[in-house]
Amino acid sequence: MDVIVGGGIAGLAIAWRLARSGRPVTVVDPAPCSGASHAAAGMLAPVSEVTYTEEPLLRLGIASLRMWPAFAAELAADAGAASGEPGALVDLREDGTLDVAFSADDLAVLDELAGFMDKLGLRVERLTGRECRRLEPMLSPAVRGGLLAPDDAWVDPRRVTRALRAALDRRGFALIPARVTGLLREAGAVRGVRLAEPYARDLHADRVVLAAGAWSGELADVPVRPVKGQIIRLRSPQPLLTRCVRGMVHGSHVYLVPRGDGELVVGATQEELGFDTRVTAGGVYELLRDAHELVPGVTELELAETIAGLRPGTPDNLPLIGPSGTPGLVLATGHHRGGVLLAPLTAAIVLGEQSELAALCSPERFR
Amino acid sequence: MSDVDELVIAGEKFSSRLIMGTGGAPSLEVLDQALAASGTELTTVAMRRLDPSARGSVLDVLRRRGIKVLPNTAGCFTAGEAVLTARLAREALETNWVKLEVIADERTLLPDPIETFDAAERLVADGFVVLPYIGDDPALARRLEQAGCAAVMPLGSPIGSGLGIRNPHSIELIVEAANVPVILDAGVGTASDAALAMELGCDAVLLATAVTRAQRPELMAAAMADAVRAGRLARLAGRIPRRRYAQASSPGTPLGDYYSVG
Numbered sequence: 001m002d003v004i005v006g007g008g009i010a011g012l013a014i015a016w017r018l019a020r021s022g023r024p025v026t027v028v029d030p031a032p033c034s035g036a037s038h039a040a041a042g043m044l045a046p047v048s049e050v051t052y053t054e055e056p057l058l059r060l061g062i063a064s065l066r067m068w069p070a071f072a073a074e075l076a077a078d079a080g081a082a083s084g085e086p087g088a089l090v091d092l093r094e095d096g097t098l099d100v101a102f103s104a105d106d107l108a109v110l111d112e113l114a115g116f117m118d119k120l121g122l123r124v125e126r127l128t129g130r131e132c133r134r135l136e137p138m139l140s141p142a143v144r145g146g147l148l149a150p151d152d153a154w155v156d157p158r159r160v161t162r163a164l165r166a167a168l169d170r171r172g173f174a175l176i177p178a179r180v181t182g183l184l185r186e187a188g189a190v191r192g193v194r195l196a197e198p199y200a201r202d203l204h205a206d207r208v209v210l211a212a213g214a215w216s217g218e219l220a221d222v223p224v225r226p227v228k229g230q231i232i233r234l235r236s237p238q239p240l241l242t243r244c245v246r247g248m249v250h251g252s253h254v255y256l257v258p259r260g261d262g263e264l265v266v267g268a269t270q271e272e273l274g275f276d277t278r279v280t281a282g283g284v285y286e287l288l289r290d291a292h293e294l295v296p297g298v299t300e301l302e303l304a305e306t307i308a309g310l311r312p313g314t315p316d317n318l319p320l321i322g323p324s325g326t327p328g329l330v331l332a333t334g335h336h337r338g339g340v341l342l343a344p345l346t347a348a349i350v351l352g353e354q355s356e357l358a359a360l361c362s363p364e365r366f367r
Numbered sequence: 368m369s370d371v372d373e374l375v376i377a378g379e380k381f382s383s384r385l386i387m388g389t390g391g392a393p394s395l396e397v398l399d400q401a402l403a404a405s406g407t408e409l410t411t412v413a414m415r416r417l418d419p420s421a422r423g424s425v426l427d428v429l430r431r432r433g434i435k436v437l438p439n440t441a442g443c444f445t446a447g448e449a450v451l452t453a454r455l456a457r458e459a460l461e462t463n464w465v466k467l468e469v470i471a472d473e474r475t476l477l478p479d480p481i482e483t484f485d486a487a488e489r490l491v492a493d494g495f496v497v498l499p500y501i502g503d504d505p506a507l508a509r510r511l512e513q514a515g516c517a518a519v520m521p522l523g524s525p526i527g528s529g530l531g532i533r534n535p536h537s538i539e540l541i542v543e544a545a546n547v548p549v550i551l552d553a554g555v556g557t558a559s560d561a562a563l564a565m566e567l568g569c570d571a572v573l574l575a576t577a578v579t580r581a582q583r584p585e586l587m588a589a590a591m592a593d594a595v596r597a598g599r600l601a602r603l604a605g606r607i608p609r610r611r612y613a614q615a616s617s618p619g620t621p622l623g624d625y626y627s628v629g
Contacts, residue, residue, distance in 0.1 A: 052582045053397050225423030274421030316396035
C-alpha cells in the first residue's frame with residue numbers, strides 16, 4: 001500500500017492516479033484540502049509568469065499545462081460529473097493571461113519580457129492600451145499597453161480538490177484525518193508513518209509519498225520553507241473580467257482571476273514569516289489598492305473572503321518530485337507558487353510516466 | 368601601495384567594498400550564487416515581512432556564507448516606524464547596526480530627510496550604529512554625521528531606477544566633507560555606475576536590483592565586484608587631469624633621456 005502524507009492538490013492528484021492504476025492508497029491529512037490548495041488562485045500561467053533564470057520551471061509548467069485538459073476531462077468522468085464541457089467541473093478556462101502596464105517604464109519592462117518570451121519560442125501578443133481595453137473593458141483607462149499570453153489558463157483549485165475527493169471516493173480509498181508526527185524508519189528505509197492522537201498508531205506502507213506542502217520540512221530533511229501568501233476573494237453578480245489580468249503596481253505584481261460564478265480572486269503577497277497565517281491590514285490594503293489601480297470597479301464588489309496560505313518554497317523555486325534517496329520515501333513537494341499548475345505533472349512523475357522532465361525536479365540536486 | 372585597503376565602518380573592517388541588497392532575486396539559489404560572485408561581506412535585509420527565526424529564509428543563506436547582516440527599515444514612512452523596526456531587528460538579529468531608510472512616497476521611493484534625521488537622532492541615542500539612506504544632499508549628509516551616524520548613504524538616483532549617478536558633483540561634495548564612510552546607495556544600473564561611484568571617492572557601493580533583476584544575476588554580481596575594485600584602484604591611483612587637446616604619451620624622446628641617471 002502507498003501512504004500519501006498530505007491531502008492537498010498534489011497528494012490527492014497522486015492518490016487518484018495511483019487508485020486509477022489499481023494500487024491501494026491511503027491519504028493522511030488532519031484537514032484535507034485546507035492548505036495552499038485552498039488559498040491558491042489556480043492560475044495555470046507558465047508563460048506570463050516566466051522570469052529570467054527560471055527556464056527549467058517554464059518547461060515544467062508548459063508540460064503540465066498541456067496535461068490539464070485531459071486531466072480535467074478524466075477527473076470529471078471519474079468524479080461522476082453530469083455530461084457537459086469536460087473542464088466545467090473544475091472551471092478550467094483557457095482564455096489566456098493579459099499582463100498590463102501603466103507607465104512608460106513598465107511598458108519597457110513588458111517589451112523586454114516580450115523579447116525574452118519570443119526568444120524562448122513562446123506565443124505572446126503585444127497590445128496597445130486600447131486593444132487591452134477592447135479585450136477587457138473594465139480595465140482602467142490608464143492602461144498603456146499589455147502582453148497577452150493566449151495559451152495560459154486557470155482552474156478553480158477548490159473545485160479540483162473536491163472533484164479529486166469525489167473521484168477517489170468512487171475508486172475506493174482510505175482517508176485518515178490525522179496528523180503525521182513522524183516517519184517510521186527501519187534499517188535506513190522508510191516503512192510508514194506515525195499518526196498523532198487520537199489514532200496514536202503506526203501506519204505501515206510499502207511506500208510513503210510526502211506531499212505535505214509547506215510542512216514537508218517538518219517531517220523529512222528537505223529544503224522546503226513556508227512562503228506566506230495573502231489572497232482575497234471578491235464577489236459580483238456579473239463577472240468583471242473574461243480572462244486573468246495581471247500587472248505591475250508599485251513594483252509588485254498583482255493578479256486578478258475571474259470565475260464563472262462572479263468570484264474574482266486577487267493575489268497575492270509573498271512573505272517570509274515562517275508558519276504565520278495571519279491576514280494583515282497591510283496585506284489586504286495592498287492587494288485592494290493594486291487591484292483598484294488595474295480595475296477601478298473592484299471597490300464596488302463584495303469582499304467575500306480574506307485568507308493566507310503557505311507555499312512550499314525551495315531554494316531554486318523548482319519542486320522536489322521523485323525518490324528521496326531514502327528507500328520507501330518519495331517526495332512530491334516544494335511546488336512554491338505552482339502547485340495547482342504542476343499537479344498533473346507531479347502525479348505523472350510519481351507514477352513513473354514522465355521521465356524526461358523528472359530530472360529537473362529530482363531531489364538528488366540537493367544531496 | 369599597501370595591499371590592505373579595507374573599508375572600516377564603526378571600527379569594523381571589510382575587505383570588500385561592495386555591499387549587496389537582497390531584494391528582487393527570483394529565488395534563494397540565484398541570490399546565493401550572486402552573493403558569492405559579488406564577494407560581499409555585508410548585505411542588507413528588509414525586516415518588514417521577515418521572520419528571522421524562520422528556517423530556510425534569506426538569513427540562512429547569509430549565515431551560511433558568513434556575510435554580516437545589515438537590517439534595513441525599508442517600507443517605513445515615519446521615524447516612529449523606522450525606530451520600531453530597528454529595535455525589533457536588533458532584538459531578533461542581535462546586531463545594533465541598521466540601515467535607516469524612511470521613504471517619502473511610494474512613487475519615487477525618495478528618502479524623507481526630516482523623518483530620516485529624526486529617526487537617526489533617536490537611534491544614535493539608543494546605541495545603534497546608524498547608516499542612513501539619503502538624497503544626494505551635502506548639507507544633510509554633514510548634519511547626519513554630526514548627529515553621530517556611522518556612515519552616510521546618498522543615492523545615485525531613485526531605488527530600482529538603474530539611472531546611475533545623476534549628480535556626480537553632489538556626491539563629490541559629500542565625499543569631500545565627510546569624515547565617515549560615504550556609501551553610494553541606489554540607482555546603480557550597470558558596472559560603470561559602480562566604478563564611477565568609487566572614482567568619485569565613495570568608500571563603498573550598495574546595490575541590489577542591478578544584480579538581482581539582471582538577466583544573469585551571478586555574472587552581473589561578478590561585474591560589480593570588479594567595477595567597485597577598479598573604481599577604488601583608480602581613485603587611489605589618481606586620475607590624470609582632463610585636457611582640451613592631445614598630449615602625446617610618447618613625445619619622441621628616447622626613454623633613455625628620461626632615465627639617464629648614469
